[in-house]
Amino acid sequence: MRDYYEILNVSKDSSQDEIKSSFRKLAKKYHPDLNPDNKESEQRFKEINEAYEVLGDPEKRRRYDTYGHAGVNGQGGYSQDFGGFDDIFDDIFDIFGGGFGRNSSKARRQGPVKGANLRYNLNLEFKEAVFGVEKEIKIRKSEPCKTCDGTGVKPGSSKETCNKCNGTGELRYTQQTPFGKFVRTATCDKCNGTGEIIKEKCTTCSGTGKETKNKKIKVKVPAGVDTGSIISIRGEGEAGERGGPSGDLYVYINVKEHSIFKRDGNDIYYTIPISFVEAALGTEIDIPTLEGTTKYTIPEGTQTGTQFRLKNMGVPNVRGIGRGDLYFKIKVEVPERLTERQKELLIEFAKESGEDITKSKKGFFSKMKDAFGN
Template sequence: MAKRDYYEILGISKDADDKEIKSAFRKLAKKYHPDLNPDNKEAETNFKEINEAYEVLSDPNKKAKYDQFGHAAFDQSQGFGGGADFNDFGDIFGDIFGDFFGGGFGGSSRAQRTGPRAGSDLKIKLDITFEEAAFGTKKDIKINRIEKCHVCDGSGAKKGTSKKTCPTCHGAGHVKTVQRTPFGQFASTKTCTTCNGIGEVVEEPCTACGGSGKERKSRKLSINIPAGVDTNSVIPLRGEGNHGERGGPAGDLYVYLNVKEHELFERDGYDVWCEIPISFTKAALGGNIEVPTLEGKVKYDIPEGMQPGTVFRLKNKGIKNLRGSSKGDQYVRVKITVPKKLTDKQKELLKEFAKEYGEDADKDDKKGFFGKMKDAFKD
């Protein structure tokens, strides 16, 4: 039976680089490995082909010969079909089967288990007022975090005792097993179940933490909130998260801000908007009004004939830029109010005004709105 093309076996093109060849091999070797497919002859055959293809294509010299002459470049005496030396692939299998055999063929996985381990990060939400966001403030917050046990100092061992070398793995953190496969003996490594890969065991656990070496503590922290923050702004506090293990650094604390709504002001970036009511007489005659701002009331002169919905700007009365010294502006929208109740005298005065203005307040406008529109657009 003719052999399949090595590129076809690995599912790659002929111009695939070393990284692509290795990646394809890892994926397929994991899929068809005999340990993961017991009593599956088809998987064994596929694994044999994958192994053979990779040994050729991963070697630049062999690959060049194969690209030029195909399978004729090699004969059976070179060992194809009889199984390759698995020691040549220790680094690859260590990556592939690390999840299954607890660290595989290298020492890096055990180093990760027994070496320093960083603590996890924490996140909290903090509500602040509109003014606190605009001007900045200082807040005290409470958090619950994991710290090393204050009694055993994180060792997990009872005070006056210490951890012992694991009697099962003798400190290695893993145990080795040897399996016979159609390709010869295959050594695999599994995480030690006695010490869970640490290499040490606690014979007399700490009474305070039960041997975990950890305890949950409530802490009070002070946080400086800069001027200009807004909802969804995040303030990081480095090293204030859960504590690390075996001398590892602590995680970070991330404070997510939520700015409460204001009864007068609305925010648009670093600008502030508000709406102020003025009487129709003030709008008609003009004059001085008081306008509320974040920094207090200011006086503003409005011109005669101010129309409803008019917007005017108060420069630099907005919010400070979070990343600079500039400030936004305040925009004021005018809302003209009409009194709901009038005295008899006020009514007579308004009628006099209407008459002087060319209107008769006691009669219907016979011309109507559309009649006035027609006149307005006459040539």
């Protein structure tokens, strides 16, 4: 499958405006209605449409940049009706008043329009993200007016056909040129392209067909999410236009840091201190895990920096497949103050080990002099 940036002739660091501009040019060039019976142009237009469906949406673009085509599987699309290009074809003339065939500007403007998407930032505690949780959030959004069922018309009244555009939703301006008669279309300024006039507006929504309300929504957060994870809830965005579906709600996850655990992917890391005696002789200690504490035997002679692994005790995979590991690193703590008796015992220990402390120091400094040539 071709790269979407390559299809739209843009680079990966292009702005949304640059992507839109390139899309407009390519869509005009390869639109099937301007290239009748040209299978190559139709195929090219399909690719352009699919690429812009993803790169033209900042959220889909982010997922595509992160996961490639797999991250937006099913998100790009192609419509035989070539819908959604009002901003592209508003400035194209209908030659000899012919229009663009199967998808007229009237159909585009009067057709249902999906509502805008909404974003909600959700903060989670570390363990809530690890094990999953259900949260109730409150958002403010528009919904179809219940009084008028989203029509904007006062109950008992009805809409009337616009007498300026005769219900077409558009006005046509004819221009005679040496090449023939050209007809330019524009949205009717009286009915705003709907082709209908509301004489008596709904008193609840003032004719908009929408009500803005506070709504509580339960969000099921799966186990294993992390900062940057996104949960989409279909149909919980803003209300659509002219009977169109509501937009979607995107919940962006932010996970608070833990006082002990550090997460890297699905693995957990932390450092645990033990005493010099415990490291030398070995010991059994309580170590923290995501589920609580557990016993672990530290072997004798363990050095600072030694890392141990507990398999399958990390973070569950967000797709429910497997689980990460838990790693803890040993830090041997050396006492800062010693009693005279403790010092005597350590000196005896050194002698018993055959270790000459003074000689060791002299040997080290001698190596330093050799290394630096002094």
